[in-house]
Amino acid sequence: MLRTTILGCRHLPFLQEQTAIAIDSKLIMLPKILFSAFLFLNTYFFRFAIAQKCPPPPRCPPISAPPRPTRTVTYVRPRPPLYNPSLRLLPRQPNNNPGPLANRARILAITQELKRNITFDPQGYTGTWVGNNYCLFRGFICDTVPDRNITGLAGVDFNGARFGGNLNFYRFITNLPDIAFFHANSNNFSGVINQGLGGLRYFYEIDLSNNKFLGRFPSNVLRATNLTFVDLRFNNYLGSVPRSLFNFDTDVLFINNNVFSQTIPTNFGNTPALYLTLANNNFTGTIPRSIGAAWQTMTEVLFLGNKLSGCLPFEIGYLNRTTVFDVGSNRLTGPIPQSFGCMAKLQLLNMAHNRFYGPVPEVLCRLPNAFNFTLSNNYFTQVGPQCRRLMRLRRLNVNRNCIMGLPFQRSAADCATFFSRPRSCARESTFSIIPCRLPAASFRTRTVSQEDEVPPAPRSYNALVKPPH
Numbered sequence: 001m002l003r004t005t006i007l008g009c010r011h012l013p014f015l016q017e018q019t020a021i022a023i024d025s026k027l028i029m030l031p032k033i034l035f036s037a038f039l040f041l042n043t044y045f046f047r048f049a050i051a052q053k054c055p056p057p058p059r060c061p062p063i064s065a066p067p068r069p070t071r072t073v074t075y076v077r078p079r080p081p082l083y084n085p086s087l088r089l090l091p092r093q094p095n096n097n098p099g100p101l102a103n104r105a106r107i108l109a110i111t112q113e114l115k116r117n118i119t120f121d122p123q124g125y126t127g128t129w130v131g132n133n134y135c136l137f138r139g140f141i142c143d144t145v146p147d148r149n150i151t152g153l154a155g156v157d158f159n160g161a162r163f164g165g166n167l168n169f170y171r172f173i174t175n176l177p178d179i180a181f182f183h184a185n186s187n188n189f190s191g192v193i194n195q196g197l198g199g200l201r202y203f204y205e206i207d208l209s210n211n212k213f214l215g216r217f218p219s220n221v222l223r224a225t226n227l228t229f230v231d232l233r234f235n236n237y238l239g240s241v242p243r244s245l246f247n248f249d250t251d252v253l254f255i256n257n258n259v260f261s262q263t264i265p266t267n268f269g270n271t272p273a274l275y276l277t278l279a280n281n282n283f284t285g286t287i288p289r290s291i292g293a294a295w296q297t298m299t300e301v302l303f304l305g306n307k308l309s310g311c312l313p314f315e316i317g318y319l320n321r322t323t324v325f326d327v328g329s330n331r332l333t334g335p336i337p338q339s340f341g342c343m344a345k346l347q348l349l350n351m352a353h354n355r356f357y358g359p360v361p362e363v364l365c366r367l368p369n370a371f372n373f374t375l376s377n378n379y380f381t382q383v384g385p386q387c388r389r390l391m392r393l394r395r396l397n398v399n400r401n402c403i404m405g406l407p408f409q410r411s412a413a414d415c416a417t418f419f420s421r422p423r424s425c426a427r428e429s430t431f432s433i434i435p436c437r438l439p440a441a442s443f444r445t446r447t448v449s450q451e452d453e454v455p456p457a458p459r460s461y462n463a464l465v466k467p468p469h
Contacts, residue, residue: 065435068318069293071270073247082180082202082226083146090144093151095135102145102152102178107134110175120164145178146202152178159207162469163187169208170194181205185231186467188212198223209254210234210467217241217260222248233257233277234466246271254463256280256302264308269293269315275460277302279326286310287327292318300324300460304350308332311425314433317342324458326350328374333357334425340364342436347456349373352397357423362386365396368439371456376400379410379418 093099101107111134115126128138134153135142139161145152153176161184169189173182174196180203190212197203203224214236221230222244231254238259245253246267253273261282269290274297283306291298292315300323308330317339319325325346333355340346341363349364352374359382360375366386373396380401383391390396399408402415425431 065314065433066430068295068435069269069290069315071293072267073270075249075272079228082204087146087149089146090149090151092143095142096133098133098135098142098151100150101134101142102148102150103176104132104134106175106177107153108132110172111137114167114172117167118163118165120162122162123160125158125161125163143180148178154178154202155181156183157181158184158187160186160467163189166190169211169213170196173197173200176200179203181229183207184211185209185234186211186469190214193218193220195220195223197221198225200224201226203227205229207231208235210469213237217245217255219244225249228252230254231463233463241265243267251275253277254460256463257466264288266290272297274299275463276300277460277463278306279303279464280305282307284308287313287316287332289313289315291315295319295321298322300458302326302460302464303330304328306330310334312337314339314427314430314435316340317435320344320436322346323369323456324348324460327354329353331355333423335359335431336361336364337431338363338434339430339436341366341434341438343367344439345369347371348458349375351375351378353377355418356380357402357418359383360387360396360398363434363438365390366438370395373397379415 111129115129118126125138128136134140135151139156139158140153141155141157142151143154144150156176156179165188167187167189168191169184170191170193173179177200179200182203183205185207186209188211189208192215197220204226206221206224206227206229209231210233212235213232216239217237218232219242221227221232228250229252230250231252233254234257236259237255238261240262241255241260241264243265246265247270250273252275253271254277256277256279258281261284263285264278264283264287266288267290268288269292271294276298279302283303285308287303287308291313295318298319299321302324304326305328308327309332311334312327312332314337316325317337320342322343323345325343326348328350329352331354335358336351336356338361340361344367346367347369348371355378356375357379360380362384364373365384370390373390376397376399378401380398380403383398383403383406387396387398391398398406400410402410402418
């Protein structure tokens with residue numbers, strides 16, 4: 001007993017030391033215990049909070065397409081005939097024996113007056129203008145006059161005659177009361193066109209291209225309400241074009257290569273023209289939004305070579321029958337609207353030499369009839385796989401842009417200078433709108449090779465070629 005006590009007393013300092021060490025260990029572990037408890041409670045309450053049903057965030061209202069533009073005028077289709085088709089007309093007579101001739105004396109008199117005014121006739125037209133039978137005159141076409149049922153002067157074809165002299169078109173044509181078409185490109189006709197064309201009841205084609213007309217737009221041409229072909233290109237008309245031009249019921253309207261200026265009237269989309277060229281004038285301002293109203297008719301339209309500016313309206317995407325769309329060599333800017341993916345029949349697209357930027361839309365490169373899309377000399381920054389496929393087929397040209405990794409691009413300094421200035425468009429929200437169900441073929445990767453496909457044959461580009469004078 002004494003031994004134990006003595007031993008216990010002997011080890012008391014050691015026991016005190018062990019007790020102190022245990023107390024210090026507990027003090028050291030306390031923060032760890034508290035931290036573990038914090039993690040447990042935090043995890044519990046976090047999971048509890050996740051389990052609760054939170055109210056959904058407010059939804060952004062969907063971006064809806066503005067309503068498609070509609071025409072403010074109506075046109076009768078099919079066109080009413082120029083004469084009653086139930087008439088039993090005299091068959092066309094031979095030129096050397098036409099029988100009685102309508103308005104013979106009047107036509108002979110005005111023809112001789114024109115002959116006296118022609119000072120240069122390199123192809124010898126006027127040498128045939130002799131005698132009393134105008135059906136034998138070179139450039140004169142005869143046929144049966146429906147409301148008289150006798151032979152009359154139905155058409156004049158002086159295309160390429162290169163007449164010289166002071167030739168008054170208006171005085172000549174108003175003395176041809178039964179005329180149906182007048183073709184006189186590449187001559188020297190001039191003068192003011194007055195109101196009398198409205199009295200030509202069968203008149204449906206006029207070609208006065210490459211002559212000497214000048215002054216403001218000849219609005220009196222529009223009084224000939226049966227015209228379906230109007231060609232006034234390569235003259236010296238200037239100033240603005242009237243709103244009435246785009247309310248005029250015609251199929252072909254060529255006014256390119258004049259000196260027209262100012263803005264394109266806002267009723268542009270009223271035009272029913274299938275083929276329309278405004279190229280190589282001095283038009284300014286933007287392309288009117290109303291262009292979308294022409295979706296049922298517009299087949300080819302050329303705006304190239306003007307001074308148009310601003311961004312493209314998304315309403316262009318409504319032109320689902322358009323095969324040719326050309327805005328090259330203007331001052332247009334902005335991205336290409338996604339609505340272009342709706343232009344299912346588009347074959348030829350020219351946007352070169354402008355200030356467009358942003359990525360080239362994949363929906364554009366998926367169009368099923370894409371054949372020649374020229375986007376060169378702009379500031380586009382990106383092309384996707386569908387566009388690269390078109391590039392490999394040599395149907396998409398994006399040279400001289402700002403697309404990294406592609407050859408033949410602008411310099412980095414050039415691109416940096418362009419993008420150093422803020423760029424924006426009005427109605428930016430509309431650029432992402434696709435107002436149609438995309439063509440089914442646009443989602444498939446086409447395997448046809450360029451050699452297997454017949455190239456398109458547009459008609460309107462021929463109007464840009466100046467006839468020989």
